[in-house]
Each structure stands twice: as C-alpha cells, then as structure tokens.
Amino acid sequence: MIRLAAMVKLLVVEDHALVREGLVQTLRQLDVDVDISAVADSDGANALLEQGKIFSLILLDLGLPGVDGLSCLRTFRQRYPEVPVVILSAYDDPHTVSKAMKSGAASFVPKTYSSDRLLEVLREVLSGRVFPPDSSPSAFVAISPPLPNGGNSEPSDFGLTDRQADVLGLMASGKSNRDIAGILGLSEGTVKIHLTAIFKALGVSSRTQAMVVVARHGIRLK
Numbered sequence: 001m002i003r004l005a006a007m008v009k010l011l012v013v014e015d016h017a018l019v020r021e022g023l024v025q026t027l028r029q030l031d032v033d034v035d036i037s038a039v040a041d042s043d044g045a046n047a048l049l050e051q052g053k054i055f056s057l058i059l060l061d062l063g064l065p066g067v068d069g070l071s072c073l074r075t076f077r078q079r080y081p082e083v084p085v086v087i088l089s090a091y092d093d094p095h096t097v098s099k100a101m102k103s104g105a106a107s108f109v110p111k112t113y114s115s116d117r118l119l120e121v122l123r124e125v126l127s128g129r130v131f132p133p134d135s136s137p138s139a140f141v142a143i144s145p146p147l148p149n150g151g152n153s154e155p156s157d158f159g160l161t162d163r164q165a166d167v168l169g170l171m172a173s174g175k176s177n178r179d180i181a182g183i184l185g186l187s188e189g190t191v192k193i194h195l196t197a198i199f200k201a202l203g204v205s206s207r208t209q210a211m212v213v214v215a216r217h218g219i220r221l222k
Helices: 017-027 042-050 069-079 094-102 115-126 162-172 177-184 188-202 207-217
Strands: 007-013 033-039 057-061 085-089 107-110
Touching: 007 017, 007 042, 017 033, 017 057, 017 115, 033 042, 042 069, 057 069, 057 115, 069 085, 069 094, 085 094, 085 115, 094 107, 094 162, 094 207, 107 115, 162 177, 162 188, 162 207, 177 188, 188 207
Parallel strands: 007 033, 007 057, 057 085, 085 107
Antiparallel strands: none
C-alpha cells in the first residue's frame, strides 16, 4: 500500500460549487491528514499561491471561466514546478489528454472516474508517479523520465517506420481507425497492425497511453 506524508495539502480549482464541494469530501478519504483549499478560478488559486501557501498537489479543472485550464496549468508549471498538477476534465479525447500532458500535467482524470479511482490516481501522483487515464497500476511511469534528444524526439528514435509515424500522427489528431485507413489508402486491418506495432514500440497498450508517451517525450509528428 502506498504511504503518503503525514500531512497532505491540496488545492482544488473547480468553478462548479457542487462539484467542488463533492471533491473536497472525496479528498478527505485519502487516509491521511489533509488540508484542502478549494477555489473557483485561476485568480483564487494564484492568490493563495502568491501568499506563499505550499501545496502537495493541485487538482485543476480544465473548463474554468476566464483563463482556461491549460493556460492555468502552464502558469502553475512555470511558477511552481515542484507542485504536481492533476487535470480534471469532462473531456478525455486523445488530443486533450496529449495537450495537458505536454503542458506538464502529472496526470489526467476524466470526470467519469469513480471516487475510488480518483483517489487511486492522487495517491500515485503524491508518491511521485504519473497515472495515464486508462492505465492499470502496472502502467505507471515516472513523472520526469529521461527525454531523448532533450525532449524533441523523432518517431524513428522509438523504432517507428515512416508509415507507422503517419498512423501515430493521425491517431494523435483524434482520427479513428476508419479515418486513418481512408486518409492513408489502407485497409482497417492494416491500420490495426500498424497500431499494434506502435503500441509495442512505445511500450503501451492503448491510444491514451500512447499519447502520454508522445507528449512526455516530445515526439515530432506530421
């Protein structure tokens, strides 16, 4: 079982009051002493951070009023790089997940997750690891893995062929297998074969996990 620090200080940034209150109640189930601050927007979050309050983790909704969640995420990562930020979102398409992870999120939690699943993710991140949205515990990866070529990698660095790179690029843009097949003039069966090879090369088992690897390693795609 993961052991967390005796005191965990959390910041929840969520504009919907009922959701925010529900999150606070859920976070109290982390089995440790928790100090939870909850605000409705980026201004409220920045006010607390600028006062010098230190947090163990920030749980950030992407759909904030005013400054959007991704912009807020980038600001947090620039100003407070030592504080992991977990994104909470109603949208978990590959494009959104990739943008969030590339912007420095420690993990991405779809709002469809159960409370138990959310707590599982937060425990892993608080222990120093990333939790891709649809992975099992065995698929956790370090928050700051070595990035080939300074985090600006080519698909060939991972053993991908040009055609596999094309498939990966279209997958990253949210295209379905059928769409990819039509664009590249392939059969859907051939696309699935390429995807299997891509997942193996990246060491993943799903599209979402593949997008996490692409984002974390800065793989250049067409």
